[in-house]
Amino acid sequence: MPRRPQDNASPGGSSDDPPKAKLDRKAAADAAWLFRYLHPYRKWFIPAILGLFFTAGLSLVFPYMMSEIAGGSLRGGSVSLSAADVSAEKVNRAMLLLVGALALQALIAFFRIRWLNFAGERALADLRRETYGRLIRLPMAFFSERRVGELSSRLASDLMLMRDALMVTLPQLVRHGVILVGGLVFVFISSWKLALVMLACIPVVILTVALVGRRIRGFTRDAQDRLAESNVIVEETLQGVANVKAFTNEPYETARYGTAIERYLTSALRSAGAKAFFIAFIIFVLFGTVAFVVWYGAGMLRDGRLTSEEFLRFVLFSVFVGAAMGSLPEVFSQLQGALGATDRIRDYLNEEPEDQSGEGEPSRLRGEVELRGVRFRYPSRPDVEVLRGVSFKAAPGERIAIVGPSGAGKSTVIGLLLGYYDPDEGSVLFDGTPSTEIPLRHRRAQIAIVPQEVLLFGGSIRDNIAYGKTGATEDEIVAAAKKANAHAFIEEFPEGYETLVGDRGIKLSGGQRQRIAIARAILADPAILVLDEATSSLDSESERLVQEALDTLMHGRTSIIIAHRLATVKDADRILVLRNGQAVESGTHEELSAKPEGVYRMLAELQFGTAV
Numbered sequence: 001m002p003r004r005p006q007d008n009a010s011p012g013g014s015s016d017d018p019p020k021a022k023l024d025r026k027a028a029a030d031a032a033w034l035f036r037y038l039h040p041y042r043k044w045f046i047p048a049i050l051g052l053f054f055t056a057g058l059s060l061v062f063p064y065m066m067s068e069i070a071g072g073s074l075r076g077g078s079v080s081l082s083a084a085d086v087s088a089e090k091v092n093r094a095m096l097l098l099v100g101a102l103a104l105q106a107l108i109a110f111f112r113i114r115w116l117n118f119a120g121e122r123a124l125a126d127l128r129r130e131t132y133g134r135l136i137r138l139p140m141a142f143f144s145e146r147r148v149g150e151l152s153s154r155l156a157s158d159l160m161l162m163r164d165a166l167m168v169t170l171p172q173l174v175r176h177g178v179i180l181v182g183g184l185v186f187v188f189i190s191s192w193k194l195a196l197v198m199l200a201c202i203p204v205v206i207l208t209v210a211l212v213g214r215r216i217r218g219f220t221r222d223a224q225d226r227l228a229e230s231n232v233i234v235e236e237t238l239q240g241v242a243n244v245k246a247f248t249n250e251p252y253e254t255a256r257y258g259t260a261i262e263r264y265l266t267s268a269l270r271s272a273g274a275k276a277f278f279i280a281f282i283i284f285v286l287f288g289t290v291a292f293v294v295w296y297g298a299g300m301l302r303d304g305r306l307t308s309e310e311f312l313r314f315v316l317f318s319v320f321v322g323a324a325m326g327s328l329p330e331v332f333s334q335l336q337g338a339l340g341a342t343d344r345i346r347d348y349l350n351e352e353p354e355d356q357s358g359e360g361e362p363s364r365l366r367g368e369v370e371l372r373g374v375r376f377r378y379p380s381r382p383d384v385e386v387l388r389g390v391s392f393k394a395a396p397g398e399r400i401a402i403v404g405p406s407g408a409g410k411s412t413v414i415g416l417l418l419g420y421y422d423p424d425e426g427s428v429l430f431d432g433t434p435s436t437e438i439p440l441r442h443r444r445a446q447i448a449i450v451p452q453e454v455l456l457f458g459g460s461i462r463d464n465i466a467y468g469k470t471g472a473t474e475d476e477i478v479a480a481a482k483k484a485n486a487h488a489f490i491e492e493f494p495e496g497y498e499t500l501v502g503d504r505g506i507k508l509s510g511g512q513r514q515r516i517a518i519a520r521a522i523l524a525d526p527a528i529l530v531l532d533e534a535t536s537s538l539d540s541e542s543e544r545l546v547q548e549a550l551d552t553l554m555h556g557r558t559s560i561i562i563a564h565r566l567a568t569v570k571d572a573d574r575i576l577v578l579r580n581g582q583a584v585e586s587g588t589h590e591e592l593s594a595k596p597e598g599v600y601r602m603l604a605e606l607q608f609g610t611a612v
């Protein structure tokens with residue numbers, strides 16, 4: 001799973017090097033937005049953060065007490081640790097204090113971890129729910145412009161990044177921040193002169209962090225992009241594994257994946273090289289600074305400008321400060337990643353969802369469907385006009401078959417009926433009312449679709465049929481299955497209606513899946529029916545069962561059928577021939593077959609192999 005999705009995948013996602021002020025403002029806005037989700041859980045979150053400050057502060061007690069205990073023994077410039085010099089009482093007192101501080105720290109840590117997780121997980125659960133709820137309501141155009149596999153894996157990894165930031169990085173930031181600031185205070189109290197010597201070395205560290213850090217981020221992002229690319233190959237080929245096998249393309253895909261992984265590897269190793277240099281440099285400079293300061297302090301100690309307690313305290317706190325400072329770049333880069341992820345999630349949430357109006361039960365349509373002068377281009381391909389002034393009208397209960405060469409625009413007509421897209425010009429009308437005046441929810445509630453490739457959801461057969469009507473009773477489900485000619489085969493399974501169907505209904509045949517989809521549509525009881533006939537031919541028995549089920553389903557409903565089978569075309573009340581986005585012919589099978597130079601006649605000869 002890609003840890004850092006490509007930035008260019010989302011509009012307004014964090015770009016490589018935006019101006020700093022803009023980045024800061026954006027980062028602040030992202031952080032503020034994220035904290036909005038924590039607001040309902042502030043009763044847990046705020047004490048948890050306060051607890052964090054407290055425990056981080058308490059951890060400063062250790063170097064202090066250590067210097068108290070050991071420093072006394074070094075008094076007078078003697079470096080020999082004589083047991084007699086150390087007052088037993090002082091050690092015991094310090095020890096007791098240490099144990100007390102430890103116990104207090106443990107107690108607070110227990111509660112603050114629980115509270116932080118409670119608040120954080122709940123806030124994230126809300127965010128996950130809201131993001132999914134919004135995403136699923138976005139218009140089709142949003143999904144057709146993106147690769148859905150990539151979208152879902154990015155979403156998952158972005159939410160994971162945000163979770164890590166909240167549960168792991170934020171506590172680290174507080175802890176290291178407190179230790180850094182508190183430690184520096186103690187360092188200055190111990191010896192401001194030495195502290196200044198130490199601080200003089202810091203700009204070198206900061207400059208390196210800034211320069212190398214930026215390069216590392218660039219490399220890391222590149223590596224993550226490469227990883228995301230290789231993941232797309234895995235997702236696509238596993239989803240279409242049957243195709244890969246059918247073409248015996250396993251070696252080809254293995255090689256393709258291998259190349260992608262090689263690209264990732266190159267990138268990741270380059271990033272690792274930079275990181276290794278960075279860490280080596282930090283260790284050298286940071287601890288080199290500490291060593292230099294200790295050496296300098298030792299001189300001051302010899303000259304009597306510093307007491308042994310001050311010196312020891314200084315050294316111990318310097319190590320603490322150094323460690324905190326060394327880990328801050330990592331913490332910041334993680335936070336930056338999380339804020340980038342936040343930014344992308346915010347972009348998704350800011351997308352305009354589909355029309356959500358239409359409370360209550362929709363009033364039933366009679367089923368008259370009309371397309372009036374419809375012109376349409378897909379938003380993702382504005383240069384191609386797919387429908388160029390299509391008009392037709394279906395009376396309630398009429399069966400209209402749409403035929404035409406591949407790419408003529410048949411599926412597009414269906415997409416417009418279902419309101420996946422709106423026409424650029426012209427209108428879609430139901431019972432004479434323009435679709436724009438009917439809430440999308442009501443419109444779709446009146447239309448059921450039996451698609452070409454039936455997608456069954458992971459779950460039981462019962463769940464899959466009930467998808468047509470949430471809350472359907474057992475009797476309704478069985479009745480629908482009977483009408484769809486599906487009851488008999490379902491009963492043959494040992495677990496009947498409880499039989500689980502796989503990811504894509506692998507256990508069921510094409511004809512069986514069709515009949516489940518028909519049962520679903522029967523249960524939905526729509527006024528209008530959209531059928532996208534399967535192109536792959538079923539065997540004659542299966543075809544008979546499916547056709548019978550379809551006849552039952554179509555009875556008394558307006559049916560718009562993308563027809564691939566002669567039976568459907570012949571039985572249709574009217575046939576609409578689409579070519580190049582225009583309705584070129586319309587009439588019954590007999591009427592159209594009689595046209596000597598007709599498009600339908602030619603198509604029928606080609607498609608059905610019959611001279612009509």
Ligand code: ATP
Binds near residue numbers: 378408410411
């Ligand atoms: P087929 O019988 O092969 O399914 P069709 O008649 O149903 O074809 P459509 O799927 O409606 O044809 O496609 C019409 C045109 O619109 C084609 O040129 C296709 O490339 C284009 N098209 C379809 N869907 C999209 C989309 N989501 N974005 C951009 N262009 C699309």
